[in-house]
Amino acid sequence: MDAEATPLTTDWVDLTKDSALIRHVPIRIPPPTATTALKPNSSTSYSPEEESIEARITRIKEDESEVKRFFSITFSADRIVALRKLYLTELGELTALHFDAFTQDEKVDYLLLKNYLTKSIDQLDLLEQRKPDIFNLLPFAWPVTQLLQARQRVEVSKLVPKDVAQDLDVSARQAEGARKMIETGNLTASSKAAAYRTAEAARELLSHLAEFYAFFHGYDPQFDWWTTEPYHRLVEEIHLLISAITTHLIQPRGSESDEIIGDAIGRDALLSALAAEYIPYSPEELIRLAWDHYDxxxxxxxAAATELLGYTGPEHWRTALELVKSDVSDPGISHMEFIKSLVDEGAAYVKSHGLVTVPQLAEQTYRMTMISPDAQKLNPFFLGGQDIEVSYPSSREMDHPTKLMTMRANNRPMCRATVFHEMIPGHRLQMFMAARHRPYRQLFGTAFYTEGWAVYWEMLLWARGDFFVSPEARIGTLFWRMHRCARIIFSVKFHLGEASAEDCVRFLMDKVGHERLMAEGEVRRSLMVPAEYGPLYQAGYLLGAMQLWKLREEVIGTGGSSCREGEENEKAFHDRVLRAGEMPIEMLRALILGKELTKGYKTEWKFAGDPEVAAFAGNIR
Known part of the structure; x- marks a missing residue:
């Protein structure tokens, strides 16, 4: 037997008379054999040269989904091997194609797919780097994973009830041993973030174990007789282990119970992520750019504060902002009616001014939901997309100060500045169109396109001069624009290792005017492990909008609807962006402007110069 392949036997633990001390033995994980991994594309019924690039993207998306569905444990070695083989095989076939023979649309799709495959391989490399922490703290994870995947493949010879019971019993003892070592300080993680990820991996195993047990329970009397007790003991030990990891490694005695634990990726990883997004700026340049726009x-x-208050001063904008925050809807139905009126207002404005096509179904078939109090810890403001999700105080599950803070954060002027961001012409319209026009490009979705489109409309409605007219309305939308700047600064600085999570919270409070609870929710959503968003997601809001603004200028000029002869008008431009499908904005630019593309295309588009910053304030009506 291979020296690294440890068999499932009681040799894994030291079964001494003193059962309170169970030796923890870190398991070295053998690489999966050829028989354990899928072999994608081993027998295809088509010639790579005959498959269109669109069909190739659609097929790869489905192949990837099949691998992930079958190897459902996200950190299993077999899943990583199968995905890596898929990505490398497809990347090899793709690069062998005759690029110059493609149309412009096909060249864009080629580069998008190449970028996606390369980025996916990089993500697998990162997962490989993080696995040692998981298997060190969860020594039972490898054998349990093998057991679960044997069930997935219906490998009956590996599922003999007596042997399964033995495996579960050994794993339970391993979990117990790891827990006791953590409790005594003899086993630690490389970081709080690593411990957090490990606890999440343990919860994932629990869900898969429950499915495993339910598959046999009640259908096989032998299985029930042998495995019921060791299964439940293993589940109990994993729960206890998760508790020990949380108590001793994530939130030791004396630390805050609701601490925001992030995972900084470093400058090199940021540069790689920027290259994948076709952003030709360094992290430091992005921070300077954000500060320029913040100024x-x-x-x-x-200026808006002076108009509202009637006097000026170095910090009088904070006084004006506090006054705006006091303009709140009554709890309950009143706030829901107000949000609905804002959705209608945004759609009516862009239609009446002929700015973009709004399909009737997109406008009429959205729904409204309420965000739960727990979910508001991550999303303290309303969200949108297919539907509008409203964030407002809960009558029973929030204390009085939290209710007041939530109402102030969801005041009427600030809501008016962003409901259209979430709905029409923002995410609702964007998602509606993406599902109907080149939907295969949804594989290439990016915050620079998704969030950039919505913030672009914040800029455009500001620049038109007739949407944000009152000082209260201007303060409401400027709060969010400052917030977009702050997102670039705090998230990039965090990943550079120049700011802690608490620094980020304080930054949002000091420079934007956030309530404490809202600032914590924003930072938690942006940085907390496991990350809900990628490291550049928060930067994508303003940067993507700047890219679209620059592209708009290149296509239709600075005069809005009065275009130069032979160029598209504003509505045609917006419709074309929506019908192109999701992708990094530079690829959208190459598609719309017919830019020359090569197989090894790299970004050089400097989209954020001083003229663009000045243009945001200009009146383009």
């Missing part, structure tokens, strides 16, 4: 926002905020 513009602050100037405009001070």
């Amino acid at each position: 513009w926002c602050l100037t405009e905020m001070r």
